[in-house]
Amino acid sequence: MPDTSQAPKTFPxxxxxxxxxxxxxxRFLSMDAVQQAKSGHPGMPMGMADIAAVLFSEFLKxxxxxxxxxxxxxxxxxxxxxxxxxxxxLYLTGYKDMTIDEIKRFRQIDSRTAGHPEYRHATGIETxxxxxxxxxxxxxxxxxxxxIMNASFGDNLVNHHTYVFLGDGCLMEGISHEAISLAGHxxxxxLIAFWxxxxxxxxxxxxxxxxxxxxxxxxxxNWHVQQIDGHDTDAIRAAIIEAQKVTDRPSMIACKTIIGFGFPTRAGTQKAHSDAPGEDEIAGARKILGWTSPPFExxxxxxxxxxxxxxxGESARMAWAIRLQTASPEKRDDFQRRMKGELPSGWRAAIAAAKQELLGSEKDLATRQASxxxxxxxxxxxxxLLGGSADLTPSNNTKAKNQVEIKPGEYGGSYIHYGVREHGMAAAMNGLALHGGLVPYGGTFLTFSDYCRPAIRLATIMEVRSIFVMTHDSIGLGEDGPTHQPIEHLSALRAIPxxxxxxxxxxxxxAECWEAIMDTPRQAALIALSRQPMPLLRRDPTDENRSARGAYVLQxxxxxxxxxxxxxxxxxxHLAVEARSVLQNEGIRTAVISMPCRLLFEKQDAAYKRSVLGETRARVAVEAAVQDSWDRYLGVDGVxxxxxxFGASGKIDDVYNKFDITTDAVIRAGREATGKQS
Amino acid sequence: MPDTSQAPKTFPxxxxxxxxxxxxxxRFLSMDAVQQAKSGHPGMPMGMADIAAVLFSEFLKxxxxxxxxxxxxxxxxxxxxxxxxxxxxLYLTGYKDMTIDEIKRFRQIDSRTAGHPEYRHATGIETxxxxxxxxxxxxxxxxxxxxIMNASFGDNLVNHHTYVFLGDGCLMEGISHEAISLAGHxxxxxLIAFWxxxxxxxxxxxxxxxxxxxxxxxxxxNWHVQQIDGHDTDAIRAAIIEAQKVTDRPSMIACKTIIGFGFPTRAGTQKAHSDAPGEDEIAGARKILGWTSPPFExxxxxxxxxxxxxxxGESARMAWAIRLQTASPEKRDDFQRRMKGELPSGWRAAIAAAKQELLGSEKDLATRQASxxxxxxxxxxxxxLLGGSADLTPSNNTKAKNQVEIKPGEYGGSYIHYGVREHGMAAAMNGLALHGGLVPYGGTFLTFSDYCRPAIRLATIMEVRSIFVMTHDSIGLGEDGPTHQPIEHLSALRAIPxxxxxxxxxxxxxAECWEAIMDTPRQAALIALSRQPMPLLRRDPTDENRSARGAYVLQxxxxxxxxxxxxxxxxxxHLAVEARSVLQNEGIRTAVISMPCRLLFEKQDAAYKRSVLGETRARVAVEAAVQDSWDRYLGVDGVxxxxxxFGASGKIDDVYNKFDITTDAVIRAGREATGKQS
Incomplete structure (x- = not known):
């Protein structure tokens, strides 16, 4: 790579x-840690250090x-x-778990200081x-x-800023467009961003x-924009004050900075971005910046x-705690409950009521309708519960009867029109879940899980309950055709740890899957739902949540x-159920296992698993998708x-027939699988 | 949904x-087809019909x-x-395969007229x-x-426009940002876009x-922008003329349109967007637009x-054909070869030469280096061969020694700095492959395959040879940690048909994998490459491409x-190879199967597969990733x-040890698997 930038000879x-x-x-902690790890990215911390110093010392609450x-x-x-x-x-300001030893163990195995900030590795890492x-x-x-929390609980309890640092790479990524467009709208x-x-x-x-x-x-x-020298602390201060004054638009402060500020030769070049700078470069930086302390001191x-x-911030926090204690008991209890991430006591009765309504339905329902x-x-x-959809509200069935829309400047509602922004939606949901006090879910078609997969992955890594509601979950979507029919998506999603x-x-x-989702606050979840109606197969639901075991013997x-x-x-x-009745009549003693969640089934003990899967190696799996996530149960003998x-555009029945996913196909597969064993 | 727009009472x-x-x-073909299919989207064709009429009748070559x-x-x-x-x-202008019967079979199974345009279903569908x-x-x-083709072959042979219609949804998606940013740069x-x-x-x-x-x-x-009434044909014409004059910037023409133009009540509302309009609406449109022909006539x-x-366009095409015939024989042959998608004769010798160089390497190489x-x-x-990377050129090893960079306005090179735009890169690569004459490949980290998965999927559906070069393909990436270590990605990608x-x-x-990629012009490919060096295991390569069979007996x-x-x-x-030698010494007769490409292995005949997998059910699979794509070979007894x-941040060896992916672990697994069988 040619070095297209010249290192500045002097620094302001x-x-x-x-x-x-x-x-x-x-700057020096960052340099020292990267140098010791022989790995990492010193350029950004050195370039943005002045901004951070002003923000933390004068503004951040x-x-x-x-x-x-x-x-x-x-x-x-x-x-x-x-x-x-x-x-x-975090170390400098005194977070207890961020010791100097952790700084020294930057990027080492099992340290709190991973290569990139990992939520839950240390306090103060927000995401x-x-x-x-x-x-x-x-x-x-x-x-x-x-x-949204402010709209419910008022300035007294919820009234804070969100500050975000971002780089050129963030702004090149498409998700940045979805995010800033939604925030501006x-x-x-x-919200105040520093570029x-x-x-x-x-x-x-x-x-x-x-x-x-x-x-x-x-x-x-629709953002408020300022452009400043990112090393001029007066300008940084003035820009933050100005940004805080603007209340009807998010603010972006473009900060012209020198990457690797302080490095004698690497500053201002891509060499400052990553990798250990070397002792000479650090020695030069010490000289330039007049830094005489030993490394890590x-x-x-x-x-x-x-x-x-x-x-x-302690006094402000204590004042806040007093405001919370003196709030009305009802408000305080509700707020404390939501801070803790606990659900209101009545929620399980709501599931029971939903089951009753579903049992009473006179016609077959699609699972998206049931949802x-x-x-x-x-x-x-x-x-x-905070709903939304990436512009597929009528298709995803995500808007509850009594949910009111959130609008620009009006945050009292519980439903968000995310626009055609699957990726931005999923990542914003992660932010909503991280904020606390809210349980976000958002809908799109299952095939578009591909558009938001990086954010689904992060929800999972972080163990936050973002709930992805993905309808039209197979070729049963019909006429929209191959681009809209998920084929590999279920297996590809189940592969995510x-x-x-x-x-x-x-x-x-x-209803049981929703109950399981609501029961697991540290579990990212995705629920795949059908476009097409299907028969009611569970006419005798008990209070036991059978789906919560991942798989169970339906028949x-x-x-x-x-x-x-x-x-x-x-x-x-239902194809399996129909096939079983024919196979039983033929004398093949057949069980039907419903497996609504592979992950939960894998967590069951060996005895339960064996009781579900049975002793026979004659197994058939049926799903209108690729087989990869079923292979472990099929073994070498399964069918x-x-x-x-890929799918095809056509009427639902025509598409199922074209790909031979029918009751008859399951019957044939059952005969084949049992034939192999005899 | 409340109807927030009012249908216009009259149309201009x-x-x-x-x-x-x-x-x-x-308009009427679209209405009739959607009505007959009881499915589809009439709103856009009716809204953009005037633009299409001007573009096709007066401009499109x-x-x-x-x-x-x-x-x-x-x-x-x-x-x-x-x-x-x-x-x-396509029907109106006389494409032979787009008959009125196909129009009538809109969205029916096995028609050319799928719900969305499918490349290869009919001529004239460019993507x-x-x-x-x-x-x-x-x-x-x-x-x-x-x-790029123009830079090689001149205005005489390559000199055409690209016109694209796009909607509000396209502009909300993040990928639109990556695309327009790259195009402007x-x-x-x-390139002329109509919004x-x-x-x-x-x-x-x-x-x-x-x-x-x-x-x-x-x-x-950096686009040229015009704003017009999308139903004013004079304005459309003038805007296209103006856009064509601007040669140093792509052009966007914002066309204010009425969705469902012609519908008496649905026009201008979301009801016009999709679904069959109903006979009344169509009757009203006939009246309003003065259309008296029967449906589909x-x-x-x-x-x-x-x-x-x-x-x-016939005369222009014939003049072009004459120019091609009268070009220098060398140029003509080269152009015709590239149009047909055939490679130059010397390419296979290049693979052989590469193998020789690789065999001569004195040190272990990472596969990214070998690549x-x-x-x-x-x-x-x-x-x-047209290279590029999403801002990871030095890490992806994607830039060949003699490749020259493509720059704004200078298209004589063969390497593209795509920026941090994985999704835009992959989709642009699809366009480059679709254009013809070029073989695009582009790099990023394997974990960021998630960022461009929708475009990888489309390359695969379309059967175009976009080549995705994805390095840092496991926890072997080391210190960057969980967000950068692919875990589920290999299985998730293999799941794509x-x-x-x-x-x-x-x-x-x-080298063999690259040879297989170059051998299959209608095959989208992704090559996963390591960050870390690994030993040379194949010291006796013959001309036979063993990797092209997907899997083979290495030992x-x-x-x-x-x-x-x-x-x-x-x-x-190499862990398997090392483990085998210990297991053989222990008396366990062990074969090592290398499986560089599951898809190709699955295409082999049953006898070959059996010869590779062997008769024993004692099997171990080892890959620093999830097991899903290996389950079909492991069976119920495999290990x-x-x-x-998810992974962890740390030195490579520490990370491999943490997750117990070592020679020793393979040895233990081998003992366990054989123990199950005895």
């Missing part, structure tokens, strides 16, 4: 020496002694490779970032969550790949200053020992009825 | 009755009699749900669209391909979800006019009948060594 003198010193603490204080400002680094900036700040653009989209959710005035405008990316100068006028772009999305006066910054009915009941019982993928096989299972073999096990999910479950190709 | 009178009549042909004419203008509908607009145009935003990103590739002056600015999406008015100033947004991305004079439009060496040789032999996912296990296999069991089969891929292959969780 500080406007305020104390702030520069505070910033240099971040937080208390390092109580990292979970609900009304703290949220601080996110969307350019997550600059993790050392965050870790440095997992690294895949570019996710952090800004999370921040939209955090800022929206703040407004919703007038999220308490690290350093003109450098991995391949070299950003001018190799882009010519965008980002300030104009943000203005076009912060001069006591500066550390003391930083610790004061970390503690200065809509469950949501009607659930929302009435759980006010923090920890993600609970539900695919209920009838209305009652739909045991009759007349003796089981000879054949048919596994099925979703809209193909699969499903998709081996 | 035509500026030109003939053009209105031509447009009405599209094409010859319906020779749909594959290389220098035709490309026409794409990114809002692919409006497929009836395209099908109508498969439907998932929103893909078409505009494909168009960027088509327009870039035109400029690269100054693609022959169907109808203010309606499925949930209702677009104002429910967005407030963007799209013209300003396009200007910020076009008045003879209008059909004749349209057929003339379809034939008017870089192969590309050096391949590019020198195949000038149409037809996608050839390669994961070579050493440098020689890397057979010794000392008698095979007792254990170990399957492995990529950077774990998997791999990942069951």
């Amino acid at each position: 003198a500080p406007k305020d020496q104390r702030l520069r010193d505070l910033a240099d603490c971040i 937080f208390d390092a002694g109580d990292p979970h204080w609900f009304d703290r400002d949220r601080f996110v680094i969307s350019n997550g490779h600059g993790s050392m900036l965050l870790y440095s700040l 997992t970032t690294g895949p570019l653009g996710q952090g800004i989209a999370n921040s939209v959710g955090l800022a929206l969550g703040e407004r 919703l007038k999220l005035g308490k 690290d405008d350093n003109s450098i990316s991995i391949d070299g100068a950003t001018s190799l790949a882009e010519s965008d006028d980002h300030p104009a772009r943000f203005r076009a999305a 912060i001069p006591q006066t500066l550390l003391s200053d930083w610790r004061k910054i970390g503690a200065k 809509g009915i469950v949501l009607n009941h659930l929302f009435d019982a759980i006010p923090e 920890r993600l609970a993928v539900y695919r209920p096989g009838d209305p009652i299972e739909t 045991e073999a009759e007349g003796g020992e089981r000879q054949l096990t048919i596994l099925a999910s979703g809209s193909e479950l 699969f009825v499903g998709m081996h190709e | 009178a035509p500026k030109d009755q003939r053009l209105r009549d031509l447009a009405d042909c599209i 094409f010859d319906a009699g020779d749909p594959h004419w290389f220098d035709r203008d490309r026409f794409v509908i990114s809002n692919g749900h409006g497929s009836m607009l395209l099908y109508s145009l 498969t669209t439907g998932p929103l935003g893909q078409g505009i990103a494909n168009s960027v590739g088509l327009a870039l391909g035109e400029r 690269l100054k693609l002056g022959k 169907d600015d109808n203010s309606i999406s499925i949930d209702g008015a677009t104002s429910l979800a967005e407030s963007d100033d799209h013209p300003a947004r396009f200007r910020a991305a 076009i008045p003879q004079t209008l059909l004749s006019d349209w057929r003339k439009i379809g034939a008017k 870089g060496i192969v590309l050096n040789h391949l590019f020198d032999a195949i000038p149409e 037809r996608l050839a996912v390669y994961r070579p296990g050493d440098p020689i296999e890397t 057979e069991a010794e000392g008698g009948e095979r007792q254990l089969t170990i399957l492995a891929s990529g950077s774990e292959l 998997f060594v791999g990942m069951h969780e």
Whole structure:
């Protein structure tokens, strides 16, 4: 790569020496940690250190002694490779779990200081970032969550900012468009973004790949925009004050910075972006910045200053705690319950009521319709349930009867029109879940899970309950054809560790899956629902949630020992039931296993699993999708009825027939599988 | 949904009755087809018919009699749900395979007229669209391909426009940002987009979800922008003329339209967007637009006019053919070869030379490094090989020694800095492959396959050779941690029907995989490559491409009948080899199977498969990823060594040890698997 930027020979003198010193603490911790790890990204922390110093010392509302204080400002680094900036700040301000030893163990196995910030690894990490653009989209959710909670509980209890740092890479990613467009539309005035405008990316100068006028772009999305020198602490301060004054638009502050600020030769070049700088470069930076402490040592006066910054929010937090204690008991209890992520006591009765309504339906229901009915009941019982759809509300059945829409500047509702922005929606949902107090779900077609897969993955890594409602979950979508028919998606989603993928096989299972979702606060979930109606198969629901075991015997073999096990999910479950009745008549003793959630089944003990799967190796699996996620149950002898190709456009029955996913195909497969064993 | 827009009581009178009549042909064919199918989207074709009539009758360079004419203008509908607009145009202009019967069979099984336009279903469909935003990103590739081919072959042979229709949904999708940003940066002056600015999406008015100033947004991305009334044919004409004059910027024409133009009550509302309009609505439209023909019948004079439009390009095409015939023999042969998608004769020798270089390496190579060496040789032999990376060039090893960069306005090179735009890159690659004459490949980290999965899927559906080079393909990526370590990605990608996912296990296999990729012009491919070095395992390569069979016996069991089969891929292959030697010493007769491509193995005949997998059910599979795509070979008795969780940040060896993916683990698994069988 040619080096298209020239390293600056000199760096601007500080406007305020104390702030520069505070910033240099971040710079040297970052340099030292990357150098010791021989791995990492020093460029961003060194470039954005001045901004962080001003923001943390003069604006950010937080208390390092109580990292979970609900009304703290949220601080996110969307350019997550600059993790050392965050870790440095957490250490300097005195977060108890971020010790200097952790800083020294940067990027080492089982440290708190992973290569990119990992939510739950340390307090003060508000979200997992690294895949570019996710952090800004999370921040939209955090800022929206703040407004929604504020609408319910008032300024006294919820009134904070969301600050986000982002880089050139974040702004190149498509998700940034979805995020800033949604934030501008919703007038999220308490969201303030700092763009690290350093003109450098991995391949070299950003001018190799882009010519965008980002300030104009943000203005076009209804943001307030300022452009400043990101090393001028006076300008940073003034810009933050101005941004806070603007309450009807989110704010973007474009900060012209020098990547690797302080490096004698690498500053301003892509070499500063990543990798250990080497001892010479660090020695040069020490000289340039006048830093005399040994590696990993912060001069006591500066550390003391930083610790004061970390503690200065204590009084505000205590005042807030008093306001909470003096709120009306009802409000306080509700707020405390929601902070803890507990559901109101009535929610399980809502599931029971939904089942009753579903049992009473006179016609077959699609599981998306059943889900809509469950949501009607659930929302009435759980006010923090926050719905939405990526412009498929009438198709996804995601809007509960009593849900009111959230509108720009009006946050009292519970339903979000996310627009055709699957990725932005999913990442904003993660932010809403991270904020606390809310249980977000959002809908699109299952095939478009591909559009938001990076955010689904992050929900799963972070163990937050973002609930993805994905309808039109097979070729049963019909006429829209191959581009809209999910084929590989169920297997591809089930392959994600920890993600609970539900695919209920009838209305009652739909209610049970929703119950299981609501029962697991640290579990990201995706529920796949049919477009087409299917028969009611569970006419005798008990209070036991059978779907919560992942799989169960829907119909045991009759007349003796089981000879054949048919596994099925979703809209193909009734094919298995119909096939079983023919096979039983033929003398093949057949059980039907419903498997609405592979993940939960895999968590069961061996005895339960054996009781479900049976002793016979004669097994059939049926699902209108590829077989990959069923292979482990099929073994070498099993027979699969499903998709081996992309779908086709046509009427539902024609499509099912074309691909031979029918009761008859299951019967033939059953005969074949039992034949292999005899 | 409340109906937030009011249907217009009247429609603007035509500026030109003939053009209105031509447009009405599209409108009524679309209405009739959707009504007959009881499914589909009439709103877009009716809203954009006037634009299409002007574009096709006065500007578009094409010859319906020779749909594959290389220098035709490309026409794409990114809002692919409006497929009836395209099908109508193809029928009206006389594409032979688009009969009125096909129009009548709209959305029926096995028709050419699928719900969304499907490439290869009918001539004149330039790309498969439907998932929103893909078409505009494909168009960027088509327009870039035109400029690159123009740089090689001159105005005489390659000089055409790319026109694309797009909707509000396309503009909300993040991929649109990546696409327009890239197009503006690269100054693609022959790309002209028409935005169907109808203010309606499925949930209702677009104002429910967005407030963007799209013209300003396009200007910020360096586009030329015009805003017109999309039903004013004079304005449409003038805007196209103006857009064609602008050669240093792509053009966007914002066309204010009425969705469902002609419907008496649904026009201008979301009810016009999709679903059969009903007989009353169609009767009303007939009255309003003065249309008296029966359904599916076009008045003879209008059909004749349209057929003339379809034939008017013939003379230009013939003049072009003469220019091609009179070009220098060398140039002509090269051009014809590239049009046919054939590779130059020397390419296979380049693979052989690469293997020699790889065998001569004195140190272990990462497969990404081996791939870089192969590309050096391949590019020198195949000038149409067009490289690129999503801002990870130094990590992906995608830039061949002699590749020159493509720059804004300078298209003579062969390497593209796509920026941090994985999704836009992949979709642009699809456009480049569709254009013809070029073989695009592009790199990113394997974990970011999630960011471009929708475009990978479309490459696969379309059967075009887009080659995705994905490095850092496991936890072997090390310190960057869980967000950057692919875990489920290999299984999730292998689940996509037809996608050839390669994961070579050493440098020689890397060369073989590239050879297999170059051998299959209608095969989308993804090659997963390691960050970390691995030993050379294939020291005796013959001319036979063993990897092309998908899997093969790398080392057979010794000392008698095979007792254990170990399957492995990529950077774990050497663990299997090391484990085998210990197990053989213990008396367990063990074979090692290398499986660089499951798809190709599945295509082999049963006898070959049996010979590779062996008769014993004692099997182990090892891959630093989830097991899902291996389950079919493991059976109920197999043992998997791999990942069951997300990864961790740390040194490579520490991470492998943490997750117990080691030679020792494979040995233990081998003992366990054989123990089960005895």
